[in-house]
Amino acid sequence: MNDMLSRRTANWIAQKTDAVTRRLRSFKYRIMGVRLHGDVHLRKISIPRNFHDIEISGGTALDDDTVLIVSGDPTGESKIQIGSHCYINRFTILDASKDITIGNGVMIGPNCYITDHDHGMDPEKSIGEQELVEAPTRIGNDVWLGANVTVLKGVEIGDGSVIGAGSVVTKDVPPNVIAAGSPAKVIRSRA
Numbered sequence: 001m002n003d004m005l006s007r008r009t010a011n012w013i014a015q016k017t018d019a020v021t022r023r024l025r026s027f028k029y030r031i032m033g034v035r036l037h038g039d040v041h042l043r044k045i046s047i048p049r050n051f052h053d054i055e056i057s058g059g060t061a062l063d064d065d066t067v068l069i070v071s072g073d074p075t076g077e078s079k080i081q082i083g084s085h086c087y088i089n090r091f092t093i094l095d096a097s098k099d100i101t102i103g104n105g106v107m108i109g110p111n112c113y114i115t116d117h118d119h120g121m122d123p124e125k126s127i128g129e130q131e132l133v134e135a136p137t138r139i140g141n142d143v144w145l146g147a148n149v150t151v152l153k154g155v156e157i158g159d160g161s162v163i164g165a166g167s168v169v170t171k172d173v174p175p176n177v178i179a180a181g182s183p184a185k186v187i188r189s190r191a
Contacts, residue, residue, distance in 0.1 A: 035078070050074045053096075057084035057104070064090050071097040071117070071132070082106075083141065098134035103141035109165065114139070114151040140175065160190060 025042045033051035038058020045062050047054065050070035055078040056062075066088050070079045079096040082088070083104035092108055094100055095115040102108075116137040119130040135154030139145075143157050146165030157163065157173045164180025164187075173179045176190045 038084070050079070052076050053079040055080070056082045057086075059085040060087070062088045063092075063110075066090065067093045069093065069095045071095070088112075089147075096137075097132050099136040100138075101136070102139045103143065103159065105142045106139055107144045109145055109147035109149065111148045112145050112150070116153050118153055162190065 022041055022043070025044075026036055026040055029042060029047065029051065030036055032047075034047065035052075035055040037056070040056050040058060041061035043062060043064040043066070045064070045066045045068065047068045050072075052074055053070040053076070054068055060082055068080055072079075079098065080094055080100050082102045083106065085104055086102060086106040086108070088094075088108045089110040089112070091110050092112040093114070095113070095117075097117040100114055100116050102114075108114075114137060117132045117134040119127070120133050122130060133153070137151060137153055138156040139151070140157055140159035140161065142160045144162045145151070146163060146167070148166045149163050149169065150167070151157070151163075151169045155169050155172060157169065158175030158177070160176040161173050162178045163169060163173065163184060164178065166182070167180050167184040168182040169179070170183040173184065173186065177186045178188055178190060179186045
C-alpha cells in the first residue's frame with residue numbers, strides 16, 4: 001500500500017514539475033519574441049535565432065528536440081506559422097527563409113524536415129556561394145505527415161491529406177488523399 005502511494009505521489013510531483021517547466025519555457029520564448037497565442041506546449045525545443053519571425057497558435061505541442069530555424073534578416077513577419085491544435089513530434093526540423101505555414105490540427109511524425117528553400121546551382125559559383133532559392137511551403141488543415149517525411153520548397157499539401165512515412169514531397173498534394181513515395185505520389189483518395 002505504501003509503495004503504491006509513493007508511486008502515485010512521485011507521478012503527481014513529476015506531472016506538476018513538467019507543467020511548471022513547460023510554462024517557464026513558454027514564458028522564456030515569449031520574452032525572446034516568439035508569438036505564442038494561448039496555451040502552447042513546448043518541450044525541449046531549439047530556436048537558434050530570429051524569434052520574432054515565429055508564430056504558434058494555442059493547443060499546439062512541440063515535442064523534444066524539435067528545431068525551428070529561421071534564416072535571413074529578422075523581418076518581424078511570421079516566416080514560420082503553426083496553427084492551433086497541432087502536434088509536432090521529436091527531431092522534426094522546420095527550416096524557413098521565406099514562409100512555412102502549417103494549418104490547424106496537423107500531426108507531424110518524428111524526424112520530419114520541412115523547408116521553403118534550397119540552394120541555387122549556378123555553375124559559375126562555388127557550392128558555398130550559391131544563393132537561396134525560396135518558395136512558400138504550405139501544409140493545410142487536418143494533415144498527417146508520417147515519420148521521416150521531407151517536404152520541399154514551394155509545396156502545398158491540401159487539407160485532410162496523409163503523407164506516408166519516409167516520403168519526399170516535391171510537388172503539390174491535393175486535399176483528402178493519401179500520398180507516399182520518393183517522390184510522393186497520390187495512392188488513393190481518403191473519401
